[in-house]
Amino acid sequence: MADVVPGADLTPTRPRGVATRATRAIGALAAVLFAWVLVGGLWFTPAEKQQGESVRIMYVHVPSAWVAYLAFVVTAVASACYLLGRRRSLGFDRVAGASAEVGVLFMALALVTGSLWGHPTWGTFWVWDPRLTTTAFLFVTYVGYLAVRGTGATPEQRARRSAVLALLAVLEIPLVHFSVVLWRSLHQQASVLSPDGDVKMDGSMLTTLFVGVVAFTSLFAWLVVHRQRVQAMGDALAIRELDDAIAVRGVAG
Template sequence: MRYLRWLALPLWVVGLYLALIWVPDVRALGVSYRIFYIHLGMAWTALLAMTANFVLSLLVLVRRKGREETDRFAQASAEAGILMTTATLASGMLWARVAWGAYWTWDPRLTTTAIMWFLYIGYLLLRQAMDDDTKRRVYSAVYALIVFVDVPIVYLSVRWWRSIHPVVFTESGMNITPQMLVAVIVFFFATLVLALDLIYLRAFQEKVHQELQKRRARRLGRLGY
């Protein structure tokens, strides 16, 4: 897994080349639409990271073996998911300013993404506010499960409320050319590999952090604190 970052870099270079130079302009949207490649890849990766967080949280609850490790990866995938969600929102807002004339609209996907962002920020806030390690693992896992169930309900409710987001993939087929699809897929893998790399890095950092704290506590104990 250590070599992931060496894969992320060339993927990003190729992805950027494809998205910014290789793919032709779309007549109606001009240059601005090129941000869409970054946007879509990050949005998919964000959803995958949140799904990974859900699965890992479920594992934390049902499997005692290796609970610490699973929990570290659950936290790391939530963090990567939040990062990707933030980037999705930021790139989407830039594009919306050009295409729709406003940074923010109350479209279902935008609104759902924003609420999802808040819900997973809440996950990190909850983790931060719990002192007991075992409790933090279980409580945040339960929170993650409940929140994951909430996201589709949020989407449904906002969708009934209003919708203007462009739909790229419909039941009748794709609204994009094969050339664009290649760029989309390359960029999706570029962001996915980056996210995986970040998840491993963060989980490892957490491991080191917890180990240091354990040793520090032991040492203070020996010194008589």
């Protein structure tokens, strides 16, 4: 950065994007699969015998919850890579942060859609039962994680603190998943990953749900890659601004 002339216009003549051929392919895949879920979920899958039409909420609710779990696991893995890596690369920290942001978004979606499903099925939007409470707690934990990332610190301090927190927070996921087995819960047990290994779901519903999971996972990958690249550009800009300020000071001195 030593060749930066103080006061020079740093605006690039052609804006650099964060997309690549690979991310465009992932985005296109997600768009196609979402179209499939939309059409299949609304028209080609049947209503459920007891739930009726409200079963269609499942095609958003379950993939959202799955992606939230996945996102928090990715955050933990990236955090571990940061802490254990020899170079302590901030790239891992950026992936951890981006994944947590997307995870919080999808966890909120899972909570909202679950609540919308609960009213016509259970007769209530919310109960303080083990599954719902631990899920709410998981959501709040990761909002806290994002808050820790936002507190004033150097990038290295931020990365170290949030990595430790991420490794602790991820331990909540088994508690959430098995809460319906460990305690008596209004929430039903898992249908696909059921403890007895028997999938108790109509074939077309299961297919649409599976496509939904792949669609949401593709969207997750697309969002995380873009978000961490935006963060990398932000960090590069901060370094450039710092170099520029040092250069200005050097000229003044």
